Amino acid sequence: MAAHSDATGYLLAHRDSVNEAWFHAVCEAAINSLGGNLSPNELERLWRLFCGLETFAPVATTPPALKTNARNAIQPFHLETLSDFSGFKKLSGTLRLDLSKRITLVFGRNGAGKSSLCQALKILANPEKPKEPLNNVRSSSKNIPSFSYKLRGGSVENWTELDGFGGQSQALKYFDSAVAHKHINSSISPEAVVELSAFRLECFDYAREYLKQFQAYGVSKVLECRQDTDKKISEIKLSVHAVIDTNTGVFKDWSAINCQPMLSWIGTVSFGEERRLQKTEKQARLEQLRGATSAEGQQALSLKKSLLGQIKQSLSNFVQQCIGFSYPAYSQILFSIQQKQAASVELAGVVFSKELDVTGQQRLLFAAAALRPFVPAETCPLCRQKLEGQANALFHAFHNHLTSTMQTELSVLNVQQKDEQSKKEMIESFAEINYSQYSSVLDIDFLRAVSDLIKLVKASLQVPVIDQAALGNYSRYIELNSFVETINAEHNKVASALTLASNGLQALNEEISKLTTEIGALSIDEVAYSVRPQIEAICQNAIHFASAANSVESYNFTSRLSALTARKKDAHTALVLSSFVPYLDAEYRRLCGASLEQIGVRLANQGADAIVLPKIGDELVHRVLSEGELKIHALALFMCEATVAPHQVLVLDDPVTSFDYNYISNFCERLRDYAKDNTQSQLIVLTHNWDFFANLQATLNGSGLSGSFSVQVLEDCSTVSEYVEKWEELCLQIDGYIDPQIEISPDEKSKLSALLRRLVERLTNAYVFNEQRHQYKIRALQVSNFKEFVKLVPLLPAEADRLKDLYANLSPLEHDDIRNYYSTKSIYQFGSWYDEIKSIKNAVEARRT
Incomplete structure (x- = not known):
């Protein structure tokens, strides 16, 4: 059980164990912080506390108020269309994906363009530039990749690379193989699931950051002070170098970190009026002696003597x-x-x-x-x-x-x-x-x-x-x-x-040399004495500052940071993990029917930043679990995040690869529950898995979500249409082509043929086999209702032959060009076939007892 209700309690307990006023102030600032850096005044206050120049006076610690739940604070968001693709992968410019319903399932075979559509959605969701190319590398076209999208209540917006990436990242969250790989091979982020503001774990991050800022400030202040002192020392040396050789003696080693020898020496230097007169006399004497070294000078001296x-x-x-x-x-x-x-x-x-x-x-x-x-x-x-x-x-x-x-x-x-x-x-x-x-x-x-x-x-x-x-x-x-x-x-x-x-000249030069030395000594004392006040001030300030500088340089900030990290890990384990594990465990149970403990997964909190790694025993999960179990792990983490994250649109690209029948059924139920629990959220699922497609469709339809659910069938990166199975809906779409009694394009003929084929299938499935037969074999079918077989209505031989002929007429030959094939059929021909299908349907219904 956690010792404190939030992380501030753990930080305050750690603060009290460290009897240092400046550290108390750091913790106080961290607890009261809303983020951002310490101000110069705050850093200077910490410095004064650290150096003992100021007494710590604690203020009332008032942690900032909790932030409102981001999920409830964002504006409603719904993506309605993706269209107008230009130079974007292999997607055709005619492709238009309708996302008007809350749940959209995009079905298509491999290569139909699902991944490309998903890439367009990821561009809106992910601020990072994709590693894979966005342009159609199979084409020589130089068009800049672009597409359009429309948000509910807004106008159509166009995207190009110049607009950047992740423009709608606050609302879109996606799952694909890359995300699955990241969840499987990387650490877990409970922070993406647990509402951390309630635990205030950020106070430890603020404390670490402020401690680093203060360390940098202290080091910078020491460096700045020493540089300033060295600058003043250089100025002093420059001012006296004409008289004093600053490359020798105490001047040579004088620096910001070595001032005591200079301070001791300068205290012995004095130069009063008496010594000034001595220097003047010796200088005059030296001039006389130098003048006496030449005949002209001796004549001048003789005249002066006279x-x-x-x-x-x-x-x-x-x-x-x-x-x-x-x-x-x-x-x-x-x-x-x-x-x-x-x-x-x-x-x-x-x-x-x-x-x-x-x-x-x-x-x-x-x-x-x-x-x-x-x-x-x-x-x-x-x-x-x-x-x-x-x-x-x-x-x-x-x-x-x-x-x-x-x-x-x-x-x-x-x-x-x-x-x-x-x-x-x-x-x-x-x-x-x-x-x-x-x-x-x-x-x-x-x-x-x-x-x-x-x-x-x-x-x-x-x-x-x-x-x-x-x-x-x-x-x-x-x-x-x-x-x-x-x-x-x-x-x-x-x-x-x-x-x-x-x-003689030798005796004269000896006297000159002696006088020069004496004058030099007097000059050194004179110049040194003239700058003595400045030197003493510089040295005294540097020596006074040295104790604070040594304290900063010798202080073990690394140990203090490590201690904060350890305490954060304690708080993280006691607060975050204890809250996160139930979320993840619940997702595991929903997806695979087993708990974390039953699977053997445990969460290990380690590292300086309290990294959470999923392990089985001492091994990471990706080394132990099967491919399907790893996918369960990845989806469990994703659904944990989706449950609490402020995203309103979830995009899932082939989420059930490697799943068996049971796992697919569990995931379909999980998506259904998510859709029911989050009525404002939008689900976009892309798949080529027919079992998943049929299972999800049946699960959603059986839960009263059919009105919010749309199935879009994607073909050849160019066409996408909503998949409908009900007789009335199919007839309504076919009537849209037949009733105007005007010729239609080859492309429209292709779509009309597909609808008539589906109408034939619907006739057989619904009215002959009473919903107990399916055109395609799937593993996710419910157990047959054998009582319904008593109401089966067999086709008459003539009806069976005619349906066979009709289905063949509505199906293109293999390797044939669809557009050329359907261009030979008139709208009237399609109308006749349509009437025949409806007539057979009515005859079958009439024979039902």
Whole structure:
């Protein structure tokens, strides 16, 4: 007994046994699916679940609603005619098959054209192009094979190969030797019989397909990510290859799957301003040394050395002059002189007359003092008069003035002021060289800065008032020392290059080689450091992605698919086979009277796609069963499918070959039951087997289906007519030729002759032998009703002779041309024969007691 009501239960049970969030999502999508592929968003969600980047949040699992039964949903379909054959096998253009009744039996001997008619029906039913030729290979005609067909309620439609094949495959289903061979030698498809939508087995197919889609998506994503990473790596390598040899070291092996060495190395790389200056200096030094390798270069270096020397000397001289002059001291001297002079003026105001020039008075006093010192005494040292009162005080004031250090100090300060003034004037008058002329050896901005600084220092000495700003500007002359040092260093480098050149080319080249190596190392670090952020981002992303990529590549998707296949087989066996076997067993019982078990047939479910193989023991049925039993097997499968398939027209081409009497009777009954159970279906049966023909006719007529049943007799691939046996129906058809009393064509005469022959047979069978005699011997006759023989009416000798003559007259001689034979008979002759046959029939009926 099945553990679950449908396949979703088996899938959910399997899902629960696999504790993986992404697989839960796959199963959920499969159960809710109506078919089709997963969307990019769904695949990305599965990826995130697989990588653990997202938490699985199950949604309500709502399986899609069951589809309505296709058999009940299709529109009514009935094929009414096949006609207008052109270049189609051997079929004549005059052939017109009437299929207006629900059941049509086409009877004809081998070669009459049944297989060709069946081929036309298969063209409408089978989307595959037939392997056999459609054109008449016996004819040289180049006509494109075509025919017409008409559906009930529609207009006549024409078919050619340009219209394709299988245009009515939704409605037509056929059985022929090829289908029988397929059923016998191939696996069974219970899905064609059992309504699979009820079991939802497709959920396993969806799950397998979605798992494959996700595997392909994961592999593609890994490949895409690695390709993108490798592309970025190539771009980085391309951007640095001019400086870094990317075919060696960590760059050589750097790829999307090997990023750790590069990440470790790039983390050690740094390149700051200090190293940038080192590189610039080494590059300048290298240029100097390379220039020194030639005579012209040495001359250029010598000139450069000379020019640098001039600049250095000029700056050094200016700096030395600035060093020799103390602007703050000079300012202090001026300030002190100013103070002393103010004090002196104040002191002189006590001694000298304000009306006279102080300076002149002061010179006079000093001249007098030089003549005779002004020592304080009671008498004047000049006039020797006695000094009293104010005169005495005046002479004391003169003495104090002369003995004061004020003037001495002023004198000293004046001397100092003159000394400093001379230094200041030297600085102010310093002759600057034209620094712009030296731009060939030093940077123009450097030279401009030197010139501006010198001008600033000189300008600070020329201010009207010495303030703190002037003193500050002057003190900046010290900054010139750094310029001097730079120039001196450059001068020394040039001198060193010249010295190396004087020592020989070998020493110079060794130094050049050493510098080239050092610059190369600095350049590598510089370039690598410039792309370090990009390299680190690439490596970190690749390493972070590697774990997910490894998970995808190492995951055993094959095992997961195999597990799904195994679970599907379990569900298929428990659900489908358990439902299908009763169908097949019932068909076996109907066709041969024995069950599957009695025949020994079992259905083995095997393979990745739950293939069902019919076996007897361990052997396939086609190796064990007889030809007739194999035909039973094939027809049982076909009828299983026909019972549930949405086809409304069944076409059977010689279905009972290899059947004995019992099997033929069983199959006739099966067709009768199908016709009664499926009132909207159409049956078209083609056969050359008279036993089958008569048996089926009797079976259908005896079941009340004679009104829906038509027998069409096919002859020579060109004519087909409905076979009738009742006296009234035959007379009705004969009257159609006789009553107009006009001549008919040879072809119509042939048909009229056949009807009159059949009328003679009907006279004998029905009215002489009371339906207990048949013109043709068949094995499928019912047991005779012997009571009816008491009512037999013998023919009179004259009647028997006349019927013999009539039958001979209505039958062409062997090897004779039918058209020529009947062309000699007039319609009136046929009318006379017809009247004679009816007269004999009336006489026989009159003698019946």
